[in-house]
Amino acid sequence: MxxxxxxxxxxxxxxxxxxxxxxxxxxxxxxxxxxxxxxxxQGRKSLDDEPRSDRPSEVTQPEVIAAIEKGILADRRVKVSELSLEFQITVGSVEKIIHDHLGMCKVSARWVPRNLSAQDRHQRTQSCTELLDLYNADEARFLSCLVTGDETWIHHWDRETKLKSLQWKHPSSPPQ
Structure with a gap:
């Protein structure tokens, strides 16, 4: 107009x-x-931006998208800043490729227990009730009579923080 x-x-x-x-x-x-x-x-014909020589090339080319996806699949815990350095493109461009083109999001990979079945809930409730009855019967002797055991020896366990456990995943990927 x-x-x-x-x-x-x-x-x-x-x-x-x-x-x-x-x-x-x-x-x-x-x-x-x-x-x-x-x-x-002055003779301009269009409102569209004209190409400029100093303008960076488009980074959302199929080869770049495929390379970023390959990098993520090789290490699902890779950071956007690391991908940015590796492919020499901006952090914003990497985020755009990951979210808009690959449809990936970052989720916590920490173990989360599943819902217990009705039988498992009943068994745990019954065991806890029995332990509570023993405690109420003789509080002083309760801990000295309690014996726990397991066949697994864990010498050292370094729990990951939620931030360290984040992984990239496709929407169609199964839950961690």
Missing amino acids: EKFVTKEGCKATEIHNRMCIVMGEDAPSFSTVCRWSLQFK
Whole structure:
């Protein structure tokens, strides 16, 4: 519209007023209308951005997307900043590829117990009730009579934080 009105010889103020009437709040600012009007008078044909030599190349090419996906699948705990350094693209571009193109999100890979079956719940409730009865019967001797055991020896266990356990996954991936 603006190109047409500029060719008619209208001033930027009149163009902006007409755009505000037609477009309301969605109308561009007065300074934008002035800039466009001047550019159309100088021979510009389109409102689209023209390619520039200093503009970075598009990083969302299929080869880059495939390479980032391969890097994530090789190490699901890789950080966006590490991928950014490896592929020499911005963190924002890596995030856009991961979320928009690959549809991946980062989830915690910590072990979370599943819901117990009715039989398991009943057995645990019964065991806890028996232990509570023993405790209430003789509080002083309770701990000295309690024996626990397991066939697994764990010498050292370093629990991961939630942040350290985050992994990338596709929406169709099974839960961790």
